[in-house]
Amino acid sequence: MTNVKTSSLGFPRIGLNREWKKSLEAYWKGKTDRETFLKEIDEQFFAALKTQLDQQIDIIPVSDFTFYDHVLDTAIMFNWIPERFKDLNDPLDTYFAMARGTKEAVSCEMTKWFNTNYHYIVPEYEKNAQYRLTKNKPLEDYKKAKTALGVETKPVILGLYTFVALAKGYETQDIKDIYQQMIPLYTQLLKELEQEGVKWVQIDEPALVTASPAEAAAAKEIYEKIKDNVSGLNVLLQTYFDSVDAYKELISFPVEGIGLDFVHDKGKNLEHLKAHGFPKDKVLAAGILDGRNIWKANLEERLDWTAELISGLGASEIWIQPSNSLLHVPVAKHPEEQLADDLINGLSFAKEKLSELTLLKEGLVSGKAAVQSQINDANEHLQALKRYGAATNTAFAEERDKLTEEDFARPTAFEERLRIQNESLGLPVLPTTTIGSFPQTAEVRSARQKWRKQEWSDEQYGSFIKEETKRWIDIQEDIGLDVLVHGEFERTDMVEYFGEKLGGFAFTKYAWVQSYGSRCVRPPVIYGDVEFKEPMTVKETVYAQSLTSKKVKGMLTGPVTILNWSFARYDLPRKEIAFQIAHALRKEVEALEKAGIQIIQVDEPALREGLPLKERDWNEYLTWAAEAFRLSTSSVQDTTQIHTHMCYSNFEDIVDTIEDLDADVITIEHSRSHGGFLDYLEQHPYLKGLGLGVYDIHSPRVPPTEEMLTIIEDALKVCPADRFWVNPDCGLKTRQPEETIAALKNMVEAAKQARDKLAQTV
Structure with a gap:
């Protein structure tokens, strides 16, 4: 026995x-x-x-x-x-x-x-x-x-x-x-x-x-x-x-x-x-x-x-x-x-x-x-x-069933899109931006709690979010960033926020999971078919754009990241769930573009983490992951610039897939790699838009301008200057305002000095 x-x-x-x-x-x-x-x-x-x-x-x-x-x-x-x-x-x-x-x-x-x-x-x-x-x-x-x-x-x-x-x-x-x-x-x-x-x-x-x-x-x-x-x-x-x-x-x-x-x-x-x-x-x-x-x-x-x-x-x-x-x-x-x-x-x-x-x-x-x-x-x-x-299934699935191969690809090649976007956006060489979020201070978290507990009305909370958005638009203007963001003060989490507005998702109040260090997340629960209900980010993004003459990025989380950072239903293949999410996000991308937003970032920080452990299984996953991203983003005009962002990964494993995403710009966490990815790029150039993070946002440390300038200059040895972006490693949600402002000022100054040096070599 x-x-x-x-x-x-x-x-x-x-x-x-x-x-x-x-x-x-x-x-x-x-x-x-x-x-x-x-x-x-x-x-x-x-x-x-x-x-x-x-x-x-x-x-x-x-x-x-x-x-x-x-x-x-x-x-x-x-x-x-x-x-x-x-x-x-x-x-x-x-x-x-x-x-x-x-x-x-x-x-x-x-x-x-x-x-x-x-x-x-x-x-x-x-x-x-x-x-x-x-x-x-x-x-x-x-x-x-x-x-x-x-x-x-x-x-x-x-x-x-x-x-x-x-x-x-x-x-x-x-x-x-x-x-x-x-x-x-x-x-x-x-x-x-x-x-x-x-x-x-x-x-x-x-x-x-x-x-x-x-x-x-x-x-x-x-x-x-x-x-x-x-x-x-x-x-x-x-x-x-x-x-x-x-x-x-x-x-x-x-x-x-x-x-x-x-x-x-x-x-x-x-x-x-x-x-x-x-x-x-x-x-x-x-x-x-x-x-x-x-x-x-x-x-x-x-x-x-x-x-x-x-x-x-x-x-x-x-x-x-x-x-x-x-x-x-x-x-x-x-x-x-x-x-x-x-x-x-x-x-x-x-x-x-x-x-x-x-x-x-x-x-x-x-x-x-x-x-x-x-x-x-x-x-x-x-x-x-x-x-x-x-019980969540709706007629939204009928439209998804009618998708064709043309819905999974942008009709114009990248080099032509780049020319069109350079003319329409009017950005300087080495444009500066952030990844999306700004500090979620105790005041921001307190306001959200008051609203969730119905101590604040929708109007009170909406006014507070507008005030925070305006404050940080003004700060970004003062710092001198070239492409701004609205700050995401209305969002608790980059996946949770979208899941709460899509059909087929449920959210817990207390089901926390450790992500890194003290950082905990509440993964959404995907229990039914995913469906788009109404625009999710347009109001906040359009308001931010109304406050500045500079371009403001629309900020979305990509379909593969939403899938990989959720507890997904077990009765459907992951590919099918990803395509359902992608189809819903496609509607949001189209709504942002229709509202006049010319730069839209669809983040995929978790794309590589979904990679099967065995290399023989990679191709199947990477193929449908790239298809899901393209389904989300391929219906826009050539003048609309699609960005994406990825977090710490062994990027050399998925460079071909990064190409297959066909994003106009990809920003990558880089500073903690101590230059490792640059060595790879020297042998395998990436010719689309690229932003390598110039400082680590997971640390309270404020890097000096000289340190970030060195990273930029090292990157320009292997990256074309006409398509290189300057940005932090990741979103700034967990940082304090003072250190955020100080670090971004140093970053913008580093970009200016790099531009001056480039001008002197022309």
């Missing part, structure tokens, strides 16, 4: 009411002292553990909880601290400086965690650095949980293979040297856990899902060397987000358990298991519930599927668990959530998913009859959800 246990791979850090975010930001602003901050963080650490204990989970993780980011935790733990931060003597100050930067030092690069919307801090390798184990965070967390709660937990560690794969600053030939330096440190960490009496440790190696057999063999050597010195500690080697290509190699690793994702694997992990078997002396940790979406599981189907898996496995023990860490979903259904019953009953957040696991375990151990009533309830909830979603 197979022993069945439930396991959690990781739990959200932020707390039901974002207590974690509030503690962090209060500490950063100096509103709480360090002692208070650490006390609050400890309380939140224990709250996350207790929630999992309350769901009767057998194997609970620790050390997934963090001050900022688990990859940064690993870097700090092994002294991967860049030289520019070495003059900071305080460990906590150093930690946050690497994440957020200082006045003197640029923060470490930030990028997406595999194909999710979570951002991690990129470790930086420095060849002559002295790496060492500075602290054993997993051990500290394990002891803390055991002392306070009397619970045996499973420390979670980011594996060495994945840590190096995520890092930057080294050449391929350096990898063996890095392993040679780091294996003794990982061994030391695990040896200390073993000596403490830890029973199981979870080592996360998601990078192994894309490893070739040769790469998996190199990773296996890491574990063999570690196991030579750590033999009394059970290791669960955990993979997720896709199937493991090198499955035969993986199951031969010298570990006691292997975790596989049976949700996002497209059925491949199960195929591998059936074809090659699974070691009877290892625990299979089976990811059977979707850890990245919020829909209630079909419990009957999951129970039958898992029972069949177990019957064919022949293993002495199996753990059932989510497909990945629950970091990517909200903590739990909030008692004050306001959603239709048929919708909320069909949802399952982190807490509820763990409860589903416990129910599935009972069904596996005691038989389906023991849980049949709960299964029946779940089935009814799913049927009610399906009926609720179907």
